[in-house]
Amino acid sequence: MTFIDSHAHIYSEKFDADRAEAVERSQQEGVSRIYMPNIDHTSIDALLEAEEKYPGVCIPMMGLHPTSVDKDFERELYLVEEWLSKHTFAAVGECGIDLYWDKTFLPQQQEALRVQVELAKKYQLPLVLHTRDSFNEAYEIVAAAQDGTLTGIFHCFSGTLEEAEKVKELGFLMGIGGVATFKNGGMDKVLPHLQLDDLVLETDCPYLAPTPHRGKRNEPVYLPLIAQRVGDLMEKSLSEVAEKTTANALNLFKL
Numbered sequence: 001m002t003f004i005d006s007h008a009h010i011y012s013e014k015f016d017a018d019r020a021e022a023v024e025r026s027q028q029e030g031v032s033r034i035y036m037p038n039i040d041h042t043s044i045d046a047l048l049e050a051e052e053k054y055p056g057v058c059i060p061m062m063g064l065h066p067t068s069v070d071k072d073f074e075r076e077l078y079l080v081e082e083w084l085s086k087h088t089f090a091a092v093g094e095c096g097i098d099l100y101w102d103k104t105f106l107p108q109q110q111e112a113l114r115v116q117v118e119l120a121k122k123y124q125l126p127l128v129l130h131t132r133d134s135f136n137e138a139y140e141i142v143a144a145a146q147d148g149t150l151t152g153i154f155h156c157f158s159g160t161l162e163e164a165e166k167v168k169e170l171g172f173l174m175g176i177g178g179v180a181t182f183k184n185g186g187m188d189k190v191l192p193h194l195q196l197d198d199l200v201l202e203t204d205c206p207y208l209a210p211t212p213h214r215g216k217r218n219e220p221v222y223l224p225l226i227a228q229r230v231g232d233l234m235e236k237s238l239s240e241v242a243e244k245t246t247a248n249a250l251n252l253f254k255l
Contacts, residue, residue: 001242003227004249005034005220007094007128007155007175007202010058011043011050014206014217023054026220030242034220035253037061037094037128037155040068041079048087059253061091063116066098066109066130073105073112080116084123090253092120093128094155097141100133110141117145120152126252127152129172135163143170151252156204161190168198173248175202178210178218181229191233196244200252201226 005026015022026034034054038047038061050058062083064076084092095116097109120127131138131154142150143166154167157174167174176199180187201223203209209218210225224238231241 001030001224001239002246003029003031003201003223003242004246005031005203005205005223006153006200006249007037007177008034008205008220009036009039009207010034010205010220011036011046012206013046015219019050020053022219022221023057026223027057029221029224031220031223032057032246033249034058035061035090035249037065037091038063038080039065039094040076044079044083059090061093061128062087062089063091063093063095063128064112065094066096066112067101069105069109069112071105071108073108077112077115081119084119084125089125091126091128091152092116092123093152094130095127096130096155097134097138098130098132099137106137110137113138113141114145117142117150121145121147121149124149127172128175129154130156132156135159139163139166139170142172146170153200153252155202156208158186159190161193164190164194164198173200173252174198175200176230177202177204177226178208178214178222180226180233181210182214183211188233191230192235194234196234196236196241197248199230199245200249201230201241201245
């Protein structure tokens with residue numbers, strides 16, 4: 001079985017001591033590719049170094065994370081576009097809106113997302129969206145810009161069935177991670193009503209480790225645990241989940 005981790009910060013300093021081993025462990029479990037979202041200017045060097053060390057396995061995206069948006073966000077976005085113009089990336093991301101930590105810069109977050117939506121169109125790349133406590137705000141911006149060319153992922157999806165239907169109508173996929181394994185994560189009420197066509201798998205490592213590793217450092221080797229939970233909830237075999245979510249990711253990223 002082959003899996004794809006569609007969202008993993010394997011370049012994080014949390015892996016500095018054993019990144020090679022973590023990548024090797026994941027490959028032994030069938031995780032063939034690890035797609036890496038950027039955060040801001042401080043993460044680019046580590047992101048590209050991971051790509052260089054693990055070519056064809058660790059694949060970068062380029063974007064500005066909403067929690068890195070402040071009054072000087074335009075400078076960050078100039079850098080994002082500069083990199084998109086000179087290097088190959090799988091997606092624009094991660095970008096979006098985050099109202100969990102701080103609402104101070106909501107207008108700037110909205111503008112930063114609009115700009116990155118246009119960059120996705122310009123470079124014909126999918127969007128990888130962060131929507132923590134902000135599904136409606138992010139959805140409205142992307143829906144307003146959807147002209148049939150936008151594709152992407154609502155990363156770390158843990159919303160309602162109604163929100164899931166909106167994602168599907170938009171032509172986007174849902175990234176399912178460790179939250180699906182949490183006792184009170186809520187995905188047991190949503191996943192049984194979805195199709196595997198709607199999903200990709202992710203770890204968001206080093207964050208959100210699945211049960212039974214919750215609270216510890218997450219890593220791509222745990223992706224099959226998430227896949228198994230998805231299969232259990234959707235009454236599908238592990239091999240079905242692996243095959244379909246892998247195909248979905250490859251079709252989306254086209255890299």
